[in-house]
Amino acid sequence: MEKCIKLQSQHALAHFASRKQLQNTTTIMSTCSSIQSRKFSLTKDEAKYFASRSVEDMKEYRNKLQKRRQERMKRAADGKDAYGSEQDDGDTYFEVPPVDPYAIGCRAFAAIIANCVTDRTSQVIDIAAGTGYMGIEIKKFGFENIDSLEPLQAMIEKQPKGIYGKVYKEMISGEETTSIPSDNYDCAIIGGSVSPTHIEVGAFPEIFRIVKEGGYIILNIPDYWYHYMNFGANFDTMLQRSLEDGTLEIVEKKRCVYIYHFEDANVYILRKANNVINNTAKNGF
Template sequence: MLKAVSHSKNEDSKSVTVYYNNEAAVDWYKKYEHLDILYIIGVRIIAEVMESQVQVKQARILDVAAGTGLTGIEVTKLGFENIDALEPSEEMLKKLPRNVYKNIYKEALDPVKQSSIPNNSYDCLVSTGSVLEGHIEGAHFSEFVRILKPGGLIIFNVSDRYSDFRERLEDDLQALMEDGSLESVTKQRSVYFYNFEDANIYTIRTA
């Protein structure tokens, strides 16, 4: 049985990057990528939700915490070609399929420091299995708003396993709604990235 990656509330962007630069973590990641497609159906569902919301195939899309590119591959299969990746781990980047992504940002998101990505760059941000405690949290969403075009979309999933975190995240999203940064937050039930866990898929539109 594969050992799941641990997620601690005390992790910061540097320690998370160090973890994913570890070969053991990369080996674990690659093993479950190559299992039966039903095992990774959550990735395909995220891509299909994005397709239902993004009508223009030339839309600029950023795969956040892209890992080894599994989400980008599924998005490309649906006809989207203008995809960039953001991934801080050198080891993950070695596995990233260069034919899927036009631009690759090797950096971690920081809730108090802007990334190098210019304002209003993207139509949609997509992330699979990375919005969770110690990785991407509510404090990062102001940066998402900054790099999205007005009316841009953020699409991601959060497992039921992280229900306490999910409640706090929804409070943070509500605060961004109230300050006018977000226009809408919707969610639907689905399966997660692995282990057939149940999850929420969130579709957020910026103001």
Template sequence: MAENESNIEKLDQIQRAQRQNMNACGEAGDKNGMLLHYANVADTYDTFKDLPGWEQGRKNVALALHSAKPGYNARILDCGAATGQTAEEIIKLGYTNIDGLDMSMDMLRVAERKGLFKNIICDTIDGVHNTKIADDSYDVVVCNGTFMPGQMDQTSFPELTRITKSGGFIIFSVSFKYLHEWKLFKNGQLDSEMQKYVSAGKWKKVEQETLNYWEEEQAIYYTVYVA
């Protein structure tokens, strides 16, 4: 118990440091600060993966993928892969054809040592540029805990849609704390932008579910059916 309490305190410190390198008002994040932060925590980040409740978010995303029934040979992109914790949960369900994308090469190197990914891609899906990923590459793209200040928002939808196959799925989560406090989300902009994609025929539909993901915090888990 004492070790768990110590790790929870350390994780809280890491999250506070991370948020210092984000701008919760929704302006441009400090990318260099974020990269430095992730470089500093990469080798110890997995210390926290077995904390009670900490695994719930990544399990929820893995189960959402499984519920979409993409087939066990589906090509999957873990977007915001970090050290591969979400991929580990996906692999437990029988899916192994997974690539990992993250802005931090330091985090990806930790995942690479575990042998989780077919390919690793150091890049961002940020609404500013296109990645080098080919059109219609993936059956499923998952984004666990990446829709937050300084990382991803609704401007990422065009690139997420471009790299996902017709008939494929985009699965992502958004914490309630960001839905309520971040100006890019809090006035319903996220849902409004998703509806535009459905109305334009780019997406068939969007399903959502509200679940706990860490202690008392909740998140909405979205499953997008790409047209």
């Protein structure tokens, strides 16, 4: 696991060093406009805050975020605690307390999950759960049985009490099988962690394994990861193959606000096949 984390960290360092194209004013302005137009996912205080921010404010925020994540990834690559004594991102990046970028994006994503998975007694696993933002938000929709998978102890220690049942301190990848039984969950959710540095394409056979037949895999991929080194194209190729071999079906693909880097994300609602003949043309792939 340690070797895997180091390799991911080194890969991430190369990525963040090449992200100058994401710093342009047009991208930030269009995304800020997207945030302001999606009042359904903002509280009154949040909407007021974003409306008052200038493009320069957003650029400064993004630059600070990039610098901090570079430092974090370098610590991990050197075999040190990636987070050190840092507080959680959502507590510190914005100066105004009511505004939390993680919570806004997770709230919008949780609403999509709740609309799709209507049985609130469903067994749900939050993959790459981090400090528990997604767990908090889907718990608000009445989900009763939520487990967590997160490899970093520093993250697990910050997960709120009473949100998760079982907590698996494990990495999910294409190299190893987790301790989770097969066909165990009605729904697996992955909020913002499907990327070349976290949940890679090769991890999905293992994710499919732990989900029950007919169960859901619901995830989002932020735009900056989707377009990085053909990651999105590789992900879609994996989906195409899974459709063709009868592993899963695509229920829906849509857009959703992501917030954390002031960009949107692709949301995939997938369903593990249960003797289903998939119609790939119908799903647009």
